[in-house]
Amino acid sequence: MFSLKLQTKVLLPPASLPATLLTGRKTVRVITALWMILICGPAWAVDLSVHYIRVETPTPPTLSNLDPIPDDLGLAGAQTALDDNNTTGKFLGQTYALDITELSPQDDVLGAARAALAETPFLILDAPSDVQLAIADLPEAQDALLFNVSAETPDLRSDACRGNMLHTAPSVSMRTDALAQFFVTRRWTDLAMIFGTYEDDRLFADAMRVSLQKFGISEPAEKEWAFDADMRRNAAQEVPLFTQDLGDYDALIVADEVDDFGRYIPFNTWQARPVAGTEGLTPKVWAPVVEQWGAAQLQSRFTEAHGRDMASKDYAAWAAVRTLGEAVTRTTAADAPTLRAFILSDAFELAGFKGRPLTYRGWNGQLRQPIPLVHSRALVASAPLEGFLHQRNELDTLGLDKPNSNCTAFED
Amino acid sequence: MPLRRFACPLLLSMAVFIATDVQAGEIWVTNEKDDTVSVIDADTLEVIETYETGERPRGITFSKDFSRLYICASDSDTVQVMDPNTGRILHDLPSGEDPEQFVLHPDDRHLYIANEDDAITTVVDTETRQVVAQIDVGIEPEGMAVSPDGKIAITTSETTNMAHWIDTDTKELFANTLVDSRPRHAEFVKDGTQMWVSSEIGGTITVFDVATQAEIAKISFEVDGVHPDRVQPVGFEFTNGDTHAFVALGPSNHVAVVNAETFEVEEYILVGRRVWHMAFNADRSRLFTTNGVSGDVTVIDVASRTPEKSIKVGRFPWGAAFRPKPE
Incomplete structure (x- = not known):
């Protein structure tokens, strides 16, 4: 404290x-x-401890080393939220603690999770979705409350959902829906897409196709990026030729989640068209250019403490730890069933610096949140965009709405 | 007889002249992203002056005799003191980092300043220009109020979601009360017996009994055709006798009129985009609201509760303060 x-x-x-x-x-x-x-x-007096479990995922080689991934990605967000919780807690006699376990995929991840669950029912999971599911299915985890801060797989919010797992990371569908809304608003309805060969690239491309269909945009012309040349040297020669046979289109979608080739696409396309997706105009959870709604304060607090910009995973981890803090403040309880019930109730709301209260979807445990559409220099728009209406909550125009989710684990 | 007949209208017109003269005033508005203040003539409803300030001016208030204007220059990390007759900055006051809002103590001497980036309330003596005290509060302190008797100061903290009650004698907290998410503004009303706090993300105003710090009412808002999430109460001001509160509702682009006895909302008035704060003219017949996104000020006729005019000011107008027009 x-x-x-x-x-x-x-x-x-x-x-x-x-x-x-x-x-x-x-x-x-x-x-x-x-x-x-x-x-x-x-x-x-309430003491609550949270255990952050990070399982390193090997990053594939990329064409450029311009943007190294910070070592404390995600962890720094949890730390910032912990500080926020403790500042509030000192006026209420509440203290919060954060433990961290970092593992590689070869380690005994389930053993580490069991050990953590013996200490606290509150886990932050920064791991691939299959690892998260294995942890969620541990007998020791059945009355625990797990927060997924990394996996964007839509399946985790549908068929593979777990009642003890909440998601502060968005599903990739929430991000692609945000982009599709932008296309509709701008009437960019004739699209082309280039996608990479990694699993996350395909996940993004699949979600993008579903989103385009959802918002009534016809299928994009597509090409798979299968080059292995070093694009720092010859992007100017390769990309125009590669994009020449896509024909004409309003915008080019790039699906390159691992950040391999995307940075060489803008200004090198055959047609002079804007680029969106994982490059150019990108739908993100959080970005340094988000400054409205008090976000500037969170950004400066974060940067001051950690010496770098706050990234999407930091925000997801921040939201998870702050969710617990908010629930403890309002209920003065520290047991998982009480907090889970409160977090999923109408009474819960988190001020997340995105201009609206953040709440959880009662049917699959997904945190509802606006998705900023940004480029490196500015916020372009924030989804849900104006005019996309919903009978319950406009935020539910993003991602799996109740009728689209097969999740039944929350029906209690 | 003819003389009397002549004199009466003359006296009458003089009375009218004097009355309007007393009412004449100016509304001063800080433009957050232009680093300026705009001065609006409260009668002609025109911008008559624009003065430069420090970076990101937000909170704004006058000394009791209106001879000095205090401006929170948030990104310059200072409170500036301006001579409102010349627009000249007289000096800066030490304010702590990122001053956002402040309130002038009834002693006309001490400023209570919310330091948004530092979770601190700073008390500054405007005469000696020294920091008198710094008080730890919750994260992102913003709303500031002081009771009419000067004994209690309030800081609201946006991320901690509390109203912190400060004993102005000891400069220590004596109570911390939870409110809904993102509290933005606080005011003492009804001779200091009640204290109101608006919660932007919570979408409510919480009314406290000052003697016990107990919550006595919670006011909610509902604007037709606007999703509840967009109805975000921020600044508010009270009419004569504290009978009604006018409440800025942020991105819902409306101002609510709340009956301060029943706590019922009586009306919603359409104004510019993302309405922040407001100030009345001298007799409180007109209300001026700052509309951040549309970059203008809406003038509301208080009696009819209708918008009268929009006045273009600088970029992202934020704070507003009234002063009588100088001779």
């Missing part, structure tokens, strides 16, 4: 701040904290 305070920086240039004041502040802080514990301790 107090270790957090070490991060609080001095606010004013020392010259303008008398030394006594600095001392005074520290004293005030301790007294206030003690006072809060004395007053609130017996009735409200």
Whole structure:
């Protein structure tokens, strides 16, 4: 609880701040904290610990090394949310702790999960979907509450859903639906698509096709990217030829989730057309260009603490830990069944710096959230876009709506 | 006789003249993304001056005698003091980092400032220009209020979702009360017996009994044709006698009129896009709302509760304050 305070920086240039004041502040802080514990301790004191399990996924080689993946991707978001929770908690006598286990796929992941579940029922899972399912199916996990912060597989929100697993990562369909809404709004209805050969690329391309159909856009002309040449040297020669036989189109969709070739597509296409998908205009959970709705504050808090921009997985991990914090604050409970019931109820809402309260879908445990459509320099739009209506919640125009999900694990 | 007949209309017209003269005033509006303040003539409804400020001006308030204007220049990490008669910045006050909103204590001397990026409320003496105290509060403090007797100051914290009650004598917290998500603005009303807090994402206003800090009412809003998620209460102000509150509802682009006795919403008034804050003219017959996204100010006729005019100001107008027109 107090270790957090070490991060609080001095606010004013020392010259303008008398030394006594600095001392005074520290004293005030301790007294206030003690006072809060004395007053609130017996009735409200709650300790909650969260265990973050990360299973490294091997990243395939890519053409460029321009954007290295941060080592603390996801973890830094959880840490920021932990700090947020503890700041609130100090006024309520609530403390939060975060444990981290990092594993490689060869390690005994299930053994590590069992050990974590022996300590706390609250796990953050940053792992491939099959690993997450294996953890969710452990007997020890049946009364636990797991948060998926990484896997975007739609199946996890449908046939393969688990009642003990909530998803703060969006399904890839939520992102492709956001892009499809943008195409409809701009009347870019004649599309072409290039997709990579990795599983995640195909997942994105599949979801994109479903989204286009969902919003009444005809099938795109398609090509698979199967080159293995080094595009830093000859993108200018290769890409025009590669895209020449796609014919004419309004926009080119790139499905390159592993960030292999996508960066060489813009400005090199045969037709002078905008690029969208995983390159150009991209649907994301979070990006440095998101600044409205108080997002600038979260961004600067994050950057100050971790020395880099906040990424989508950081946001998903932040949302998971903040979800628990919000539920504990409102219920003063710390047991998984109470918190799960509250999180899935109408009473729950999370202020997620996206302009709307974030809630969970009662039919598959997916966090409802707006999807920013961004390029590297600015926010272009935020889905759901204006005019896409829904009988219940406009956010449910993104991803698997109740009738489209085969999930039954939440029907209790 | 002829003289009397002549004199009466003259006196009458003089009375009218004096009355309008007393009412004459200006509305000062901070333009968050233009680094300026716009000065609107509250009678002609025209922008008469635009002055430069520090970076990202948000909160704005006048000293009691209206001789000084305080401006939260958030990205300059300072509170600026402006001579409103010349538009000249007189000096800066130490404010802590990222000052967003503040409130001037009834002693006309101490500013209570919310430091959004630092989870701190800073108290500054405007005469000695020194920081008097810094008080730890929740994350992203924003809304600031002080009771009419000056004994209690309130800070609301947007991410901690609390109203923090500060004893202004000891400069320490004596209560922390939870409200709905993202509290943005606080006001004491009815001679300081009630304290209202708006929650932007929660979509509510919570009314507290000041003596006990107990919640006595929660006000919800419902705008026809607007999804509840977009109805986001932010700034609010009270009519004469605190009978009604006018509440800015953010991206729903409406201002609600709330009966402060029954806590019922009586009316919704369409204004510009993403309405933030507001200020009344002298007799509170007109209300001026800042509309962030559309970059304008809507003038509302308070009696008829209808929008009268839109006035184009700078980019992303945010705060608003009234002063009587100088001689």
